[in-house]
Amino acid sequence: LRVGLLLSIMVHGALFWHPAAHAMSPEEARHLLHRTGFGVSATQWQAIIDREYEAAIDWLVDQAGRSAAAPPPEWVNDTPLWTVVQKGWTTEQRRELRIEKRARIAELRGWWINQMLTTATPLQERMTLFWSNHFATQYSKIYAPMLMYRQHALLRKHAIGHFDRMLHDVLRDPAMLLYLDNDKNNVNSVNENLARELMELFTLGEGHYTERDVKEAARCLTGWGVVRETGEFRITAKRHDGHTKTVLGSKGNYDGDDLARLLLEQASTAKRVVRKLWLEFISLEPDEAVIERWAKQFRDNDYAVDTLLKTMLKSPQFRSDGIRGALIKSPVELYAGLMRPALDGLTIEQMSEQVGELRAGKRLPRLLEHAGQNLFDPP
Numbered sequence: 183l184r185v186g187l188l189l190s191i192m193v194h195g196a197l198f199w200h201p202a203a204h205a206m207s208p209e210e211a212r213h214l215l216h217r218t219g220f221g222v223s224a225t226q227w228q229a230i231i232d233r234e235y236e237a238a239i240d241w242l243v244d245q246a247g248r249s250a251a252a253p254p255p256e257w258v259n260d261t262p263l264w265t266v267v268q269k270g271w272t273t274e275q276r277r278e279l280r281i282e283k284r285a286r287i288a289e290l291r292g293w294w295i296n297q298m299l300t301t302a303t304p305l306q307e308r309m310t311l312f313w314s315n316h317f318a319t320q321y322s323k324i325y326a327p328m329l330m331y332r333q334h335a336l337l338r339k340h341a342i343g344h345f346d347r348m349l350h351d352v353l354r355d356p357a358m359l360l361y362l363d364n365d366k367n368n369v370n371s372v373n374e375n376l377a378r379e380l381m382e383l384f385t386l387g388e389g390h391y392t393e394r395d396v397k398e399a400a401r402c403l404t405g406w407g408v409v410r411e412t413g414e415f416r417i418t419a420k421r422h423d424g425h426t427k428t429v430l431g432s433k434g435n436y437d438g439d440d441l442a443r444l445l446l447e448q449a450s451t452a453k454r455v456v457r458k459l460w461l462e463f464i465s466l467e468p469d470e471a472v473i474e475r476w477a478k479q480f481r482d483n484d485y486a487v488d489t490l491l492k493t494m495l496k497s498p499q500f501r502s503d504g505i506r507g508a509l510i511k512s513p514v515e516l517y518a519g520l521m522r523p524a525l526d527g528l529t530i531e532q533m534s535e536q537v538g539e540l541r542a543g544k545r546l547p548r549l550l551e552h553a554g555q556n557l558f559d560p561p
Contacts, residue, residue, distance in 0.1 A: 206235045213506045214495070217463050218242055219304030221519035223526040226304070239495045243488050246306040246342045249335075250297050255289050258331045286327035291547040291557045294334070298518045299525055309341035309487070310334070311514060312462055314557075316455075317352050317384060321558045324360040329413055330558045333357040345455055345485035346446050349384065353438045354415045356408040365407040367400060368421035374400040380445070390450040391430065398427040402441040446485065452477035456490065463494055465505045472499060513553035517546055 206214070211231050215222045230238040271279075298307045314337055321330050333355050340348035352358055359365055359376070367373035377399035381391045405422030408415060417437075427436050429444050436444070445451050456477045460468045480490050494500055511519065550556060 205232050206230070206238060209503075209506070210235060210501065211238075214238065214242070216519070217500075217509075218308060218495070219519075219522075220298055220307070220515060221521075221523045223523045225302075225526050235501075236496055239492055242305055243342065243491050243495075246303045246309070246488075248306075248339050248341075248343065250293075250338065251301055251303075252293070252297060254331060254335075255286070255293060257286060258328055260328065283325060283327055287321055287330065287558060288544075288547065290327055290331055290334075291550075292544055294557055295518070295546045295550075298514070299522050304522075305491075306338070306341060309491075310338045312459075313337040313341055313348070315560070316458065317358065318560045319357050319361045319558075320560060324357055326357065326360070326413065329357040329360070332413075334558075340487075342488045342491065343486075345480075345487055346442075347485075349446065350439060350442050352384070353380070353403070353406070353442055356413050356415055359406060359408055359415070364403055367404050367406070368418075369401075369404050369423040372397070372400045372404060372423075376400070376403055377441075380441075385445040385451040385454065386448055387450060387454040390448065394428075395430055398429045399441055401425075401427050402429065402436045403438050406438050446481075449477065449481065452481040452485070455485075456480055459490065459494060463491075464497075464500050465508060469499060472497075513550050513555040514557070517549060517553075521546070 208231070211227065212222055214230070215226050219226060230241065233241065298304070301307055314334070317333075317337065319330070319333060321327070324330075336351050336355055337348070340351065353376075362376040362379055363373050364376040367376065374396055378396050381396060381399060382388055401423040405418045405420075406415075407418060407421070422437070424435060426433055429436060429441060430448065432444055434440065453473060456473050457468050460473060476490065476493060479493065480486070483489050499505070547557060554561065
């Protein structure tokens with residue numbers, strides 16, 4: 183009852199608003215905090231309510247970090263616990279490996295949930311979640327908790343940085359290479375999975391490439407794989423196709439980095455990313471003329487995500503009364519948004535004490551799985 187009352191008061195803004203000259207209205211502040219974070223906490227409210235609107239946007243974006251506030255699980259720097267079962271292992275050894283992996287991915291899910299609930303920069307978590315959806319990778323296929331953490335750290339690093347650099351790094355990410363079978367992609371047996379997803383989902387979008395482009399792009403990525411013993415990226419020269427390829431009308435002896443550059447030069451790549459961010463932050467009805475204008479600015483500005491976010495959040499489209507309360511929350515947004523305001527100001531340790539047996543880092547991931555959004559394992 184106390185939590186419900188607190189949430190109700192906060193939603194209406196009555197406790198925390200002290201009018202100041204040119205400050206944003208409570209309605210604008212509430213809309214901004216809901217769209218860029220998880221719920222409306224007293225701390226976040228006090229941080230922005232007396233600011234001018236554009237200054238509040240600059241503050242929200244600029245303060246977002248590039249790394250997690252709390253340290254990750256201790257095992258993330260261990261020798262990778264993900265390789266195939268070794269020859270001669272007993273049934274008991276195989277079972278123990280499965281149990282250890284399940285425990286580690288569960289711990290990783292709990293760690294990320296706790297970041298969402300306790301971070302001082304929720305926009306960082308929202309953007310990390312956004313890119314995890316864009317570059318979706320299934321733990322249940324690669325079965326490697328440490329590699330999932332490495333990919334998460336990569337996306338977090340670039341979440342409010344530069345999309346072009348993130349794309350180059352994703353193509354070298356072991357979790358992605360394994361998930362889309364590029365470790366099997368070689369000059370004598372070309373695998374198109376990564377090339378197809380790269381064009382269809384990560385960059386251009388359907389209708390902006392041909393089947394021939396996919397085949398040629400896959401040749402660019404031959405030999406890009408993973409060292410099984412360490413989980414590190416490697417390029418195996420003898421597996422790479424070193425001949426001329428033709429991608430999107432351009433010819434050259436291209437590799438994966440060249441392929442990323444070619445895709446980033448296409449106007450449709452910037453449009454696709456901007457459109458997805460529109461759907462995430464503004465509405466389900468994109469304005470294609472505005473998206474085209476923002477996409478050009480995005481590409482001309484070296485794919486700077488922070489600059490794009492500021493443009494979007496300051497725009498009349500985002501500030502329109504008609505879009506408030508009009509987006510459906512994902513399970514993660516819903517649960518974290520319900521819990522975060524009630525836990526405002528607590529550290530992870532304090533939160534665990536307050537919540538007791540319902541510790542968020544252990545219970546909430548299971549609730550999310552039942553709700554259909556299992557972190558690190560999209561359907």
